[in-house]
Amino acid sequence: MRAKATYAITAAALIGYLVLAGSRGVLLLRHGTPLTVVFGAAVLVLPMLGLWFLWQNTRFVRRANRLAAEVAAGGGPASGEPVRAPCRPRPDRETADAVFRLRKAETERTPDDWRCWFHLAVAYRDARDTPRARWAIQRAIALREGRGGGGR
Incomplete structure (x- = not known):
């Protein structure tokens, strides 16, 4: 809020x-x-x-x-792991890196799943990589809206 x-x-x-x-x-x-x-x-x-x-x-x-x-509302990641809300405090660097590796691998396995891109964007944000976080969320938006999404 x-x-x-x-x-x-x-x-x-x-x-x-x-x-x-x-x-x-x-x-x-x-x-x-x-x-x-x-x-x-x-x-x-x-x-x-x-x-x-x-x-x-x-x-x-x-x-x-x-x-x-x-x-x-229930659109969790493909791995079924619990999701940290984007508005919560960022995890420590080690945890953020581990989650990032998981999210990146998940997105590579299912590149057309907008949820994976969304979670990758949160992982980028937690890793303090704002440009890539924005790019990943734009990709998630494009996939969710049926526009495919541009590669980088």
Whole structure:
């Protein structure tokens, strides 16, 4: 719950900043001189990129949360082992490495099972490898939604 509140506050602050920057861009465009029009157009690019980024990130988080809810409701890994909730504290390094090896082997055995990719993403996160965790959860989302998923 705390993570959701933090995300909402951060998103609201970003939106406020983007609105402020966008309004300055519009003011520059309205001024009408060639220089202010160029600056105004340039200033408007940042809010558009920021909104796109926020939208993409929010979609990703919502999809990942749906997978987490589905796994929590009984979609355990292929090995049948209990699953640690992603929001719980991370295990120590040795435990994280052991679980990672298990999840990686599990995913190699059944590469088309989105649950395995989800659990591999949690293992990457526990191993503090955020880029690969994000990539693995994107793969899980793609598999769950029937889009196959891109290789790396």
